[in-house]
Amino acid sequence: MxxxxxxxxxxxxxxxxxxxxxxxxxxxxxxxxxxxxxxxxxxxxxxxxxxxxxxxxxxxxxxxxxxxxxxxxxxxxxxxxxxxxxxxxxxxxxxxxxxxxxxxxxxxxxxxxxxxxxxxxxxxxxxxxxxxxxxxxxxxxxxxxxxxxxxxxxxxxxxxxxxxxxxxxxxxxxxxxxxxxxxxxxxxxxxxxxxxxxxxxxxxxxxxxxxxxxxxxxxxxxxxxxxxxxxxxxxxxxxxxxxxxGFEPVRRNVLEEAKALIVTMLSHGKQESRLISQAAQQRNISERTLKTAKKELGILSVRERDKWYSVLPPKGKSAK
Structure with a gap:
């Protein structure tokens, strides 16, 4: 011992x-x-x-x-x-x-x-x-x-x-x-x-x-x-x-936060998509959640010259 x-x-x-x-x-x-x-x-x-x-x-x-x-x-x-x-x-x-x-x-x-x-x-x-x-x-x-x-x-x-x-x-x-x-x-x-x-x-x-x-x-x-x-x-x-x-579910509270962020940033018109991604990352919102939020909101992606912009859909056209 x-x-x-x-x-x-x-x-x-x-x-x-x-x-x-x-x-x-x-x-x-x-x-x-x-x-x-x-x-x-x-x-x-x-x-x-x-x-x-x-x-x-x-x-x-x-x-x-x-x-x-x-x-x-x-x-x-x-x-x-x-x-x-x-x-x-x-x-x-x-x-x-x-x-x-x-x-x-x-x-x-x-x-x-x-x-x-x-x-x-x-x-x-x-x-x-x-x-x-x-x-x-x-x-x-x-x-x-x-x-x-x-x-x-x-x-x-x-x-x-x-x-x-x-x-x-x-x-x-x-x-x-x-x-x-x-x-x-x-x-x-x-x-x-x-x-x-x-x-x-x-x-x-x-x-x-x-x-x-x-x-x-x-x-x-x-x-x-x-x-x-x-x-x-x-x-x-x-x-x-x-x-x-490949197994993290999208949490609804984070999804709603992502939607609110998108709507706020687009409330005065189109916005560069990369700026929205940067803002989401600062709030610990993943790209996957951000894409889900954009899809549910019906956000449109528009390319102008070399940049991509996100745009709110016309009223009554948002995804269900």
């Missing part, structure tokens, strides 16, 4: 959380980035790694000093997939390191993770995907097996001040984003931040990263990005994590 040791909180020095990307990815903590296969998770995390290795700013954040990144993947080939993707997003490949798994597979509790972070002074560790790194004897559906593994990895992250991002797939069931990750809910509970990546319900060519869980700061705004030969961040999006997953 271990000898009892107590920690007096008066002896604990309070410290502020440090961030790789506020409020999405904290240093010294575990972050989970999850989504369905093919939705852009790997492209996104490699773009983040590229900016970090070059000391460039992530969206909405200040630039930090160029840093090393450890990237472990069990799904894609290093030479024919990962290297070309890194080059495509402009990563400094001299700062991207990989733990050699040719003789022994890596797991979340592997001591080589700590050794690699300390040796390279890496500021970001990426494990892609979660299922490949749990270890042969760990059942991801059993809390008693998951907790010790994540506890140890969390300790490594804290002791090295390295941000750890674990990429995970999602299951097909559940009604809340926190229950869509594969395996035990304790996996999500161990992370301080959970990010969900998926296709925009408004444009399948656009991807969205939405904040599903944020323990250390207010949840961040959703981030839009575009895949293809030229990966691009597109700024913030009003799409919520539940809308991204």
């Amino acid at each position: 271990s000898e009892l040791q107590l920690i007096n909180m008066s002896d604990v020095e309070a410290t502020a959380v440090q961030w790789l990307w506020y409020p999405y990815i904290p240093f010294g903590k575990l972050t989970i980035m999850q989504g369905d296969p093919g939705e852009g998770k790997t492209h996104l995390i490699l773009a983040i790694a590229a900016l970090l290795t070059n000391g460039k700013a992530l969206p909405g954040a200040e630039p930090i000093q160029p840093a090393n990144v450890i990237y472990q993947t069990a799904e894609d080939g290093l030479s024919d997939t990962i290297k070309p993707r890194l080059e495509l997003v402009g990563a400094d490949c001299n700062r991207i390191l990989v733990i050699d798994e040719s003789k022994e597979m890596l797991s979340l509790s592997d001591e080589r993770i700590r050794e690699a972070i300390q040796k390279t002074d890496a500021k970001l560790l990426i494990l892609d995907p979660l299922q490949a790194y749990l270890g042969a004897n760990v059942d991801m559906h059993r809390a008693n097996e998951i907790r010790p593994v994540f506890h140890k990895l969390g300790q490594v992250a804290e002791e090295t001040s390295c941000a750890v991002v674990i990429i995970g797939h999602m299951n097909k069931g559940g009604t809340k984003s926190g229950y869509r990750g594969l395996g035990s809910i304790d996996i999500t509970a161990a992370a301080r931040s959970v990010l969900v990546v998926g296709k925009s319900p408004q444009d399948p060519n656009i991807r969205i990263m939405a904040h599903s869980k944020s323990n250390l700061a207010p949840a961040g705004k959703s981030i839009a990005f575009e895949l293809g030969n030229d990966f691009r961040f597109l700024g913030t999006s009003s799409i919520t994590v539940d809308e991204l997953l």
Whole structure:
């Protein structure tokens, strides 16, 4: 039996959380980035790694000093997939390191993770995907097996001040984003931040990263990005994590608020549609709700030159 040791909180020095990307990815903590296969998770995390290795700013954040990144993947080939993707997003490949798994597979509790972070002074560790790194004897559906593994990895992250991002797939069931990750809910509970990546319900060519869980700061705004030969961040999006997953119903009180906003802004005549969208976003009214409100009000869309305008329908012509 271990000898009892107590920690007096008066002896604990309070410290502020440090961030790789506020409020999405904290240093010294575990972050989970999850989504369905093919939705852009790997492209996104490699773009983040590229900016970090070059000391460039992530969206909405200040630039930090160029840093090393450890990237472990069990799904894609290093030479024919990962290297070309890194080059495509402009990563400094001299700062991207990989733990050699040719003789022994890596797991979340592997001591080589700590050794690699300390040796390279890496500021970001990426494990892609979660299922490949749990270890042969760990059942991801059993809390008693998951907790010790994540506890140890969390300790490594804290002791090295390295941000750890674990990429995970999602299951097909559940009604809340926190229950869509594969395996035990304790996996999500161990992370301080959970990010969900998926296709925009408004444009399948656009991807969205939405904040599903944020323990250390207010949840961040959703981030839009575009895949293809030229990966691009597109700024913030009003799409919520539940809308991204396709099961958020339109709440009637928010819908009525959206209608009132539209009628007020159009009370003196036509208005640029983008200005209405901006006003709705400031009131936390999603694009989906705004479109529903416009449809029920029968709002007309008119293009003049290069701009779109919203117009109230003639009296007696509003949609039922």
